[in-house]
Amino acid sequence: MSDWMNWLVGAGILVIAELLTGTFYLLMIAIGLAFGGVAALLGMSGALQTLVAAAVGLVATAILHRSRFGRPAKTDATRDRNVNLDIGARVAVPGWQDGRARVMYRGALWDVELGPGALPEAGDYRIVEVRGNRLIVSNS
Known part of the structure; x- marks a missing residue:
């Protein structure tokens, strides 16, 4: 199996794991692995492929963490209708x-x-x- 195939199989496994767990963080790491596969297709060395995969995975994870999807919403449970059904009665x-x-x-x-x-x-x-x-x- 070629290097790029190994990277994409790893990315596919992480995408499946993400679907089972419901977290976007595994998806970000899978994106990094996919970029590692692209680096392999471009003929980069194994060390550079790993560096590209790690860098893209870390950047994607950092962007997700700073987005509204990466942090739970900070709501006051005493005023949240989803937590307390008495609100609005x-x-x-x-x-x-x-x-x-x-x-x-x-x-x-x-x-x-x-x-x-x-x-x-x-x-x-x-x-x-x-x-x-x-x-x-x-x-x-």
Whole structure:
């Protein structure tokens, strides 16, 4: 088997492994191996082929790490609807005392606080955040 074929077989194995694991980092290393195959096709020595594969793999991995795909999104779980399904639900607040109230929600009593810019009036409110056993609500 030729050198370029070995590089491409290695890249193919990494692409399959990436499909099984779901990480893009193996794909970046596979791109480096593919470039090693191109270097072999151009007739470079084994050391230069390895250097090209390593350099391209490292650069591709660094670019991926700096992109939005390489880092998990930093979201506040107390405000994220994907984490807490109570976000966006409505509660009826009968009255307020110093910006706080107690309401029946999902069969239990909850402490409720006004969110920023909310007015302390009796009525329906939307849950915008959950902090422990407190619901933070807004008029909107």
